[in-house]
Every structure is written in C-alpha cells, then in structure tokens.
Amino acid sequence: MKTEVVIILKKALDELNFEIKEEEISKFLEIPPTSDMGDYAFPCFFLSSRIKKNPHEIAVEIREKLGNFSTELFEDIQTSGPYINFFINRKELAKNVVNQILTSKDKFGKTDIGKRKKALIEHTSINPNASPHVGRTRNAIIADSIVRIMTFLNFKPEVHYYVNDVSKQIAMLVLAKAENLKFESMLKKYIAISTKVKNSKKAEKQVFDLLYEFENGNKKVSGKFKKITKTCVNGQKKILAELGIHYDFFDYESKYLRNYKGILSKLEATKKLFKDKDKRIIFNLKGTPIENQMKSPVIVLTRSDGTGLYPLRDLLYTIDKMKIAEKNLIVLGEDQKLYFQQIKQILNSINITSPEVVHYSFVLIQKKGKSKKMSTRKGDIVLLKDFLDEVIKKAQKELDKRKTKADAKKIGVGAVKYAILKNNNNKIINFDLEKALNFEGDTGPYILYSYARANSILKKIKNPKNKKIEMLSLEKQELDLVKKLSIFPDIVLNSYKNLNPSLIANYSYQLSKLFNEFYHACPVIKSEQKSFRIALVQAFKHVLGNSLNLLGIDKIDRM
C-alpha cells in the first residue's frame, strides 16, 4: 500500500518541479499518531525551505495535483496543516492482511535472512558453583529468544554453554570438601567458604595451590573439581530446562589447560607480550582504541606461579568457536563489556575476528528499601528456583479461584520470561517479587489470557474454515488490530537487527491489548460479518502465537 502512495506522490511532486527520489519520499512518509488522521502522512516542512512558501500552502498545492484518486486504492486524501493524509481503502487492506496471515500461518513474518547459515551462540555460562539467581537467568532468557528469532529467520543456530570449571570458585568448594554435596546445598557451602577465604590469607593460598595442582595434572584434585562441576552443571541444566532453555554443547574450560604454548607464541610475535617483575605474562593494550578505558592498558594472562588465568583460556575457546560457524554470537553481562573488548583487541592483533556481543544490565534486588546488585558470594539473591515456585503457586491460586483447569507451570514460566524480556537489554531491572507476582496489565499472563480468549472463540465456531470473507463495515478496533498485525514482520526484523527481543515482547503486549479492545467492542459469533471477524481472530491467534514462540513462551489454549 505504501508503494502506491509513493507513486502518486512522486507524480504530483514531479509536476510541481520538486526533484525528489521515490526512496526519499518513502523515507519521509510517516504513520499518523491516530488512525482518524489517516494511514500515511506526508509532511511538507522540508519542501518549504526549497521554495519559500509555508508548508501548509505547499500541502494544498500537492493535494490539488494529486487530483482524483482511485477509489479502489484510497478512501480519501486530505490536507491537515502541513500534512497530506492518505486514507487508504481500509476494507481492502484488512482483507489483504488477514488473507496473507491465514495463508502463511506460522510462517508469517519469516524471511530468509539466515540463508541456512550456521550460527554459534554462546550464552548463560554461569559459574558452576550454585543454583542460578534471577539476574543470571536474564542472560539465558534473552539469548534463548535470540536463538528462536534466528531460527525463524532461517539461521541454523548451535547453542553452546561454556563451563568455567577451572575457577577459583570451584577451587574454594574443593577446599570446603563439597565434592559429595547435593546441588541444593552448594550455595550455602559456597557462601561460607568464600567468606572464610576472603578473611584468611592461608585459606587463599590453599585455593591457589589447588588450582596449581589441577593445572599440573594432579588426578585426585582434578577429580574433585570435576565432581563438583558435574553436580552444579546438572543442577543448572535442570532448572533451565524447566524454562524450556536447552543447549547443544557444554564446552569445558579445563579442555584448554596446559595448551597455552601455541597462543602465547602467536602473541609473542606481536611484540606486545611481556613479563612483569612477578613473572606474570601480560598483554599490552597500548595503542588500541580501548587504551583510555583502563588505568594501565594491559591484561594479565597468567599468575606468577605460571598457571593460566581465565582470559588466556577464553582466547583459545573463542578461536575454536570462530572456526565452527560463520555467524558467532555471545551474550554477556554489562560487567564484561571492557573485558570482552580486551579479548577482541588481543584477537585482532593476530587477525582473528570476535563474536558479535549482546550485553544486558543487572537485575537488582530490593533490600532495606534500596536496590542492590545480586551477589551469590554474599547470599543477596533471589534464586530462580524460588521465584519460579512462587510464581507457579500464584498462578495455581488464580486458577483455583476461577475453577478452571490449566497449566499453572506454563503460566508461571511465561510470567517470568515476559517480566525479563519486556525490558530493554541495557536497562537495569529492579526486581520486586510482589510486583513480579502481579498478573494484571503489562504481564505474561495478560498476553496468554488474550491468546486463550481467541482460542475460546474459535472453539465455539462450528465451521471456521469459511473461505469467503465478507465485510460490511470496519470498526476502529478492527482496523487498529489489522494494522498492528500487519507490522509483525518488521518487528521481527528489527528485533533481529538489534538483537533485542524486548521489541517483540512489547509488540505482543500491544497486540494483545488491541485484541482485548476488539473483543469487547466487536462480538464475533453473533456478528453479521462473522466471516471476517472469525478470520481476524484466527489471524490474531497466528501472529500472537508466532510472537510467543519467538519469546520462548509456551502458549496455552485455556486459562
């Protein structure tokens, strides 16, 4: 429809001797704030500087040149101040949009951007030392949605989870003899031991000794590291699986232990590697674009006892990842922004490209009226498991109240995911359990409820596959819903380009809201234009269903 508007505008503007390209016209065309102002608007401000006339006069002149228009395409073309407002044939538009959706169904919005290219996405990668808290889960939820969006756009994603099994954190748990503990008990142990290590030089020395033994092949020590890691990874895997988040590969950091020679000699060749007085190996980042972000522009790669630090192994891991797929993605917390840039610069110095990175901000917790960062070490956290249990309990309570039977778990998980996904990635989330348990308004349950409503209407219809769509009139609520449905493909594309699922989350809410308004204003079953309204409800169900799929939220037919 937009094309037609551009074409007739181009013709009129040519006649008035404005030299302007079609692409430019298309760029200037905007969608008016409300539909009673039309469906497209062309602002004439910018033309007034060219011919020194006020924009309103220009708008009137252009409108005259547009003359009589095809009533098949347009209902009306009006001027309003400096704007020319195009009212397209809305009934035709509505029929077209609905037909298109009912034809493509769950493929509506799909485009072949991925071209079946292999993509590698590394995400979650939580320290294997405890049950994940809500903050850490933000990574997994965002990333999982991105994976779904990329799959929808014909990428072939492969999901990797990097297990930091060579860490001081695990060493501390080894010191605390945690190897036979259950996953649920790990957190308490971890908090206790990290407090101890923090306050004791001797304990800290023991921790580093354990790392040294692990790195130098002590089988007994490495066995303990592996046992603790296994317990934790399995526990984390399980809870994330509850959210419907799965991984194709678990890559272990320990794989890269003692394999430092190759990378170090490559870095040596850049002449940026040096040893400091404590014999630590350090990479000099002076001269890189990020040098002014550090007090001293370096990154330390080994301890003085010769054991490797995390960045050294991360370099090896990243190099491996880059070999696997053409498209590479990593999802990291905002605290890793500089760190990731450092890795990127080191790799750049040996001509290796790095993954695209998605950063997200922290989830803060309310404590004594203040927002605080969640800290596993200090125990200031809301565990995902606890939160999930609460939410599911609440969902069940609501279901009992209504005496309906539905999947409380799906409602709960959907609520959690939506609460995370609706926020822009780099916005800090202030996590408030009470508010997170509210199921009214801009929430996951509201969206699921709208979906269930649509389904409930369709279930009552005997013959929903009436091919002929008849329409007598088009209510405002129907028009608004149709227009929102029609932009779904753009939303998906934008969400992919910005690697930002919140665009789809917000769209889902707005779409649901418009559906609920339609629901109240326009009865379907008793309507004289039943066929159109049924088709519209079906179209809504497809598009909202697609959105929910991309967010990783399970649909439910009843609630």
Next chain:
RNA sequence: GGGCUUGUAACUCAGUCUGGAUAGAGUGCUAACCUUCUAAGCUAGAAGUCGCAGGUUCAAAUCCUGCCAAGCCCGCCA
C-alpha cells in the same frame, strides 16, 4: 580520575538509532461495566519542568556540547 550504560507521571516502563501533529502504556488512585464469545478483561478520569543548562533546526524526549545523579568496569575473580 577515565570509559560505557541509564535518567520520561507517585512507582515500573515504551518512544531516542531513523527529529515532526495533543509525549504513550501498565501498576496504584477515583468512578462505571459480569443472566451477552473467559472480569487475569473493558471504558472514563486525575496524574508529566521528558535529569539540568546551552546549541543546531521551520520543528528537539529524540541530534550536538557541558554539567548533575545512579549502575557497571578499569593488574594475578571469571
């Protein structure tokens, strides 16, 4: 001290990339609406120095500069 991010209604956010018509939602608050396709809903109302100050522009929440506040990061954690 430096870098990045954020600052929009009492609270939580959308809109900022790509400048345009009266700045939008939700929660909470005030009033209505369930013998009618699900009231986890709908309608109406009150509520805003778009952090502050300059600048660019016919036009700034949106672009530029400076400042303020919060969060994160800046040498042997990962």
